[in-house]
Amino acid sequence: MKAEEVYLGELEQLLLLIVLRLAGDAYANPIGDELEASAGRRIARGALYTALERLEVKGCLRSTMGEPLAERGGRARRYFTVTPTGLRALRNSRRVLLGLWAGLESKLGAS
Amino acid sequence: MNPRPPHLLERFLDRAVASSPYREEIVGDLHEAYAAVHARRSAAYARGWYALHALRLAARYLLRTPAVFPKRGHSMDRLAMDLRLATRSLIKRPLMTATVVMTLALGIGANAAIFGIIDALVIRPFTMRDVDRIVMPVQTVPNEIGKRESVTPANFLDWRRDLEGKSIQDLAAFEWWEANLMGRDEPEHALGFHVSSRFFDVMGVRPALGRPFLREEEILGRDRKVMLSDGLWRRRFGQDPSIVGQAVLVDGAQSEVVGVMPPGFDFPMGAEIWAPLAFDPKTPPSRTGTSLTVVGRLAPGRTVADAQAEMAVIAARLQRDFPRENRDRGVRVYTVAAGMRDVGLDAILSLWQAAALFVLLIACANIANLLLARGAERAREMAVRLALGSSRGRIIRESMLESLLLAMAAVPLALAAAWTFLTVIRSFMPARLIRFVAGWNEMAVDGRNDRGDAGARRRRGPGVRGAAGAADVPRPGRRRAEVGRPHRQRPRPPASSPRAGRRGNRAGDAAARRRTIERPQRDALSCRLAGLRSERRPDVQAGASRGALRGYREPPAVCRRVDRRAERRARCLRRGAGQRPAGGRLEHVAPCRDRRSADSRGDAGAGGRLPDCHRRLLRGDADAAPLGAHLHRRRSSGHGAGRRRQPVDGAQVLARGATRSAASCGSAANRGRPSSASAAT
Numbered sequence: 001m002k003a004e005e006v007y008l009g010e011l012e013q014l015l016l017l018i019v020l021r022l023a024g025d026a027y028a029n030p031i032g033d034e035l036e037a038s039a040g041r042r043i044a045r046g047a048l049y050t051a052l053e054r055l056e057v058k059g060c061l062r063s064t065m066g067e068p069l070a071e072r073g074g075r076a077r078r079y080f081t082v083t084p085t086g087l088r089a090l091r092n093s094r095r096v097l098l099g100l101w102a103g104l105e106s107k108l109g110a111s
Numbered sequence: 112m113n114p115r116p117p118h119l120l121e122r123f124l125d126r127a128v129a130s131s132p133y134r135e136e137i138v139g140d141l142h143e144a145y146a147a148v149h150a151r152r153s154a155a156y157a158r159g160w161y162a163l164h165a166l167r168l169a170a171r172y173l174l175r176t177p178a179v180f181p182k183r184g185h186s187m188d189r190l191a192m193d194l195r196l197a198t199r200s201l202i203k204r205p206l207m208t209a210t211v212v213m214t215l216a217l218g219i220g221a222n223a224a225i226f227g228i229i230d231a232l233v234i235r236p237f238t239m240r241d242v243d244r245i246v247m248p249v250q251t252v253p254n255e256i257g258k259r260e261s262v263t264p265a266n267f268l269d270w271r272r273d274l275e276g277k278s279i280q281d282l283a284a285f286e287w288w289e290a291n292l293m294g295r296d297e298p299e300h301a302l303g304f305h306v307s308s309r310f311f312d313v314m315g316v317r318p319a320l321g322r323p324f325l326r327e328e329e330i331l332g333r334d335r336k337v338m339l340s341d342g343l344w345r346r347r348f349g350q351d352p353s354i355v356g357q358a359v360l361v362d363g364a365q366s367e368v369v370g371v372m373p374p375g376f377d378f379p380m381g382a383e384i385w386a387p388l389a390f391d392p393k394t395p396p397s398r399t400g401t402s403l404t405v406v407g408r409l410a411p412g413r414t415v416a417d418a419q420a421e422m423a424v425i426a427a428r429l430q431r432d433f434p435r436e437n438r439d440r441g442v443r444v445y446t447v448a449a450g451m452r453d454v455g456l457d458a459i460l461s462l463w464q465a466a467a468l469f470v471l472l473i474a475c476a477n478i479a480n481l482l483l484a485r486g487a488e489r490a491r492e493m494a495v496r497l498a499l500g501s502s503r504g505r506i507i508r509e510s511m512l513e514s515l516l517l518a519m520a521a522v523p524l525a526l527a528a529a530w531t532f533l534t535v536i537r538s539f540m541p542a543r544l545i546r547f548v549a550g551w552n553e554m555a556v557d558g559r560n561d562r563g564d565a566g567a568r569r570r571r572g573p574g575v576r577g578a579a580g581a582a583d584v585p586r587p588g589r590r591r592a593e594v595g596r597p598h599r600q601r602p603r604p605p606a607s608s609p610r611a612g613r614r615g616n617r618a619g620d621a622a623a624r625r626r627t628i629e630r631p632q633r634d635a636l637s638c639r640l641a642g643l644r645s646e647r648r649p650d651v652q653a654g655a656s657r658g659a660l661r662g663y664r665e666p667p668a669v670c671r672r673v674d675r676r677a678e679r680r681a682r683c684l685r686r687g688a689g690q691r692p693a694g695g696r697l698e699h700v701a702p703c704r705d706r707r708s709a710d711s712r713g714d715a716g717a718g719g720r721l722p723d724c725h726r727r728l729l730r731g732d733a734d735a736a737p738l739g740a741h742l743h744r745r746r747s748s749g750h751g752a753g754r755r756r757q758p759v760d761g762a763q764v765l766a767r768g769a770t771r772s773a774a775s776c777g778s779a780a781n782r783g784r785p786s787s788a789s790a791a792t
């Protein structure tokens with residue numbers, strides 16, 4: 001049976017890519033910092049959690065709990081990893097975008 | 112040691128984000144980020160940073176609207192959802208929201224402040240008990256319409272003699288007196304009044320210490336008595352409780368202190384000392400010198416108009432008996448508030464109120480402009496929502512809720528603005544003049560919602576409170592309690608008891624309200640309510656117990672349960688009678704409720720028209736068919752046959768092609784599908 005197609009928004013793509021980049025250290029704080037550093041986008045914490053929650057509901061992300069840490073007041077971190085569905089959605093988005101970009105270099109510029 | 116964020120804020124955030132599956136992580140991430148900020152910047156900055164982020168997160172999760180809502184949720188759920196949407200919509204446009212709220216607050220605040228002034232100076236300038244019962248008869252000046260004049264001592268004595276036991280039960284007079292207090296301390300000038308013997312009874316105030324003046328103290332030579340105000344007693348006599356009976360030096364002569372008035376009583380014009388108004392028995396009182404101001408207390412059940420009528424008769428007699436002194440001189444009776452008010456004050460304050468109203472109108476016009484502009488800006492949003500299936504009513508309701516929220520947000524600010532306005536206005540009045548403006552010190556933004564009693568009782572001292580409470584006017588709560596009494600047969604405490612005094616408060620009212628609706632009345636009320644719904648309640652028509660009716664609530668689940676029970680009984684009956692109804696369309700046969708009610712009223716012949724099973728039901732036969740079985744019969748069309756039975760309401764029945772009459776029967780239509788239901792089950 002063919003898996004259901006998942007479509008990603010721009011922020012969702014960014015978040016999935018950042019989670020992939022952060023590898024094993026992808027929890028909300030570094031994700032937000034990386035988003036600001038690499039994409040120049042500063043989003044509210046609440047919006048970040050909402051987006052991560054949405055990606056998890058879509059099946060693009062999976063989360064696991066770490067150990068409780070003293071610097072967090074005895075609370076654990078939630079680490080995110082990209083699922084195969086998320087990878088497939090990313091590839092699909094990339095393919096679509098590249099297809100749309102193709103042939104428009106003259107108008108939009110090479111960079 | 113790791114720095115810890117503010118504990119209370121962290122707890123608040125923990126509670127606020129409880130709806131999120133990432134609750135622990137949200138709090139933990141912010142805790143961790145706080146430590147990082149603390150290391151980079153100062154502790155104060157980190158605390159501020161934490162507070163900002165915690166509050167933003169809390170606001171987001173507290174106001175978050177669930178992504179998916181039940182389509183037919185409870186109306187309160189929908190209202191709460193709309194409230195959240197409206198709140199978010201307002202927060203999204205903080206500048207517009209702040210402008211509207213501030214504009215509205217200033218407009219309402221100005222009106223509240225001006226009304227506070229009018230309330231204090233015109234409507235309720237005095238705080239005596241039953242101040243509306245205190246009247247002020249004044250002499251009208253010859254050839255000058257509307258001008259008032261003080262009363263001559265002779266006329267006052269005539270009025271008092273003639274009015275005794277009539278519409279004005281007590282009549283008193285007072286006269287300006289500049290009292291000079293000497294001895295004990297430095298000489299002091301105090302504003303005082305000579306008052307006649309029943310003056311304090313007219314005012315409805317008893318001395319906190321001592322006794323009021325006596326009638327025999329009105330005779331010259333026996334009038335060396337004084338009554339002190341609470342302020343003077345505290346200031347000059349150090350709250351000496353043994354002051355009563357002692358002699359003090361007033362105007363160079365020894366006067367005996369007969370009492371001390373309770374705190375807050377300074378009528379008239381901030382008086383601090385009172386002495387008896389004395390008449391010389393050897394010389395007739397003056398008929399020309401108008402020096403007295405007269406006040407009186409209306410007898411129970413009598414009105415100002417009654418007093419005016421009687422005073423007119425007396426004035427006519429005085430004109431006849433003393434034509435030279437009383438030529439064209441009449442009498443006009445005012446309430447004390449109207450009589451003591453400066454002529455023209457009403458008009459000036461009305462002008463102020465009108466100006467404030469215009470300010471509010473202008474504010475409303477500005478707000479309307481802002482909201483219209485915002486509406487144009489949101490046209491696209493509205494179009495999208497309509498396209499997505501939102502109804503116009505829903506959008507209008509949300510707009511109304513937004514306006515309501517704006518108004519509610521403006522109210523506290525308006526109260527603050529009104530308080531500020533009044534404080535500024537009060538500060539403009541010189542202190543030495545304030546005593547001459549009755550009610551000036553009472554100008555405030557308060558929550559009084561009744562006339563006189565509560566506000567007066569709050570401001571009066573304890574000495575007055577007891578006297579006022581004993582003679583309190585019956586309140587609605589008390590009347591309601593009386594309505595309910597015949598069913599309780601509980602002895603009523605005497606009016607002077609503390610319990611009776613407590614009845615007037617809010618808790619007493621609530622208790623009285625509960626007592627009021629006694630069982631027979633509640634039953635009747637329940638029956639009426641049930642009668643309204645009886646088209647959907649066959650058990651009501653079938654004579655279900657009143658206890659069951661009282662327990663009836665609107666939610667459809669209850670109706671369905673009742674319907675299924677009735678349906679089972681109908682099915683059993685049909686089986687017993689060999690009737691197997693085929694699936695078909697429903698038809699409403701007759702308004703059986705009317706028949707039943709006619710029968711229960713005992714109308715001749717009405718019972719004869721009632722079907723047998725109805726009569727059995729009314730008698731309470733357990734095996735009788737429910738009313739639903741007779742309300743509907745099936746036509747032999749196959750419409751709806753074989754469908755799974757579902758509870759349906761009137762609109763759904765209409766949608767399925769049933770007749771309007773069947774639709775009006777609501778859930779009764781559910782019972783009209785027993786064959787299909789039984790077929791399905």
